[in-house]
Amino acid sequence: MDSITVFAPATVANVACGFDIFGFAVDNPGDQITLTASPEPGVRIIDIIGDEGRLPREANRNTASIAIQTYLQHINRTDVGVDVVLRKKMPLGSGLGSSAASAVAGVFAINELLNRPLTVRQLIPFAMEGERIACGSAHADNVGPSLLGGFCVIRSYQPLDVIRVNTPASLYCTLVHPDIEVNTKDARFILKNEVSLKNTITQMGNVAGLIAGLMTPDYDLISRSLVDVIIEPVRSILIPEFNEVKQAALENGALGCSISGSGPSMFALCRDPQTAERVGAAMQQAFLSVGISSESYVSEINQQGPKVLTTAEVAS
């Protein structure tokens, strides 16, 4: 093939109690990338659609093209030429893993275009390099689930150890993105470097409970475990009406509700699609009560990771 278009899913990192170690993928939203083979070696950004001109077009500054470049260097194929068109289908700086989705779409697409020299799991480090550009450190809690699908645990970074955990057949995610912006670096900067042993113990209990709840499955246990005593109390001050929005989600039947990634988006997990829709409407209403508009997305947990939308042979 000469051309390929790939979708990669948005992701919810942290998932309340699992700061830097938990993340899951959703079916909606996500990014699209189109790669077209070119006789001229190198990676070029031809166009980015949907970012209102905010993302860098230089190939060595863009998260998707850097991921592709790093991959091509690793497999010794810097002779390959590829033109990139990126369609941002989700808000930037939203806490929905926007940069990870672009990087994942990029490496997944180039690996397909070259007939899969590497397995999907082997692509994680190259997508992480894209993340390093976007947020200053190479995190895997968005990249992992965006690439592998499902709910992932980043058990360790050195060496990298990403585990995929089964989730209940019926589990829905509501995402609400308020039209405000939180910088990922700021959101990390305000965190304290020390945690009390007491809070560490509480958080570990919820981490264990959430994994056991997802794998059993046990919805009540999932619900009791979606509690974050370390990060949420600090970061939630960056999100206006956080407590009211969370309360609205819980009162409308969500299993739990917290910050998606570093925010400002918020996620809720629900047992069924009707509840997820109702929860989304209630969360949007709570934001609107202080004049903040928002977008809401409802989907199942994405189990597949990226998918090929179209391929084409270009007549020579």
Place this chain on the structure above:
Amino acid sequence: MDSITVFAPATVANVACGFDIFGFAVDNPGDQITLTASPEPGVRIIDIIGDEGRLPREANRNTASIAIQTYLQHINRTDVGVDVVLRKKMPLGSGLGSSAASAVAGVFAINELLNRPLTVRQLIPFAMEGERIACGSAHADNVGPSLLGGFCVIRSYQPLDVIRVNTPASLYCTLVHPDIEVNTKDARFILKNEVSLKNTITQMGNVAGLIAGLMTPDYDLISRSLVDVIIEPVRSILIPEFNEVKQAALENGALGCSISGSGPSMFALCRDPQTAERVGAAMQQAFLSVGISSESYVSEINQQGPKVLTTAEVAS
């Protein structure tokens, strides 16, 4: 019945990464208690065998009798009279949940003697009261698995939330108790009150990995997750030759090895009984190289919790 003898299992608390939240029960060692109904109201310690006279004989200072008293008060049966004979079948102050086993044996036995007014799970708080006497705070990471059997997560203390997690069909525990003593209160006192966020993240990753590894089951994941970066580096200084003993366990095929509870006993988890026996011998040899004798116990994970050994009707 008028008399009952109950066995309650020893337990390994913490299990490397899960300080204060993980614990599992073993088939060997354990404590035995015999309760005999008496017409005279109140709980009396008639005899304690195997403690070399070190445990208090006063009913309001002994962990087993306090658990029974608290239970009788709760069910409004202070009219009941019971004589207690406790057979300590494991070392005291060993990190094997000795006080928990006595308390659990006591409450389980009195509940059986009275024809089960409460469920086994409902007995946890009364056994915890016994623990409070023994170590100054009412922990559940020994009491929980000793009562429920299996591998337990103490997700939360307020409210108490004890979750039982499935373990692989073939999973063996080696326990080695060196003939030295570590006071539980001292072992807690030397811990720092603050943990770095970085270590908290690492520990949470291992907590999640261990639960996923046990439930999948995935022995390699269990092995990679049996790592403690918070407590073991501090407490291991109280155990002579700790590093050498641990190394001996790992070199002989253990999935992991760490301190049992607050020590000085050490545990190792193994895939099969032959490995568990070999690991035990190697650990004992490492202790012996610096002149420390030890006892070794090998058993499966106890799935049942306490069991009734004998009951008797006393002719009136």
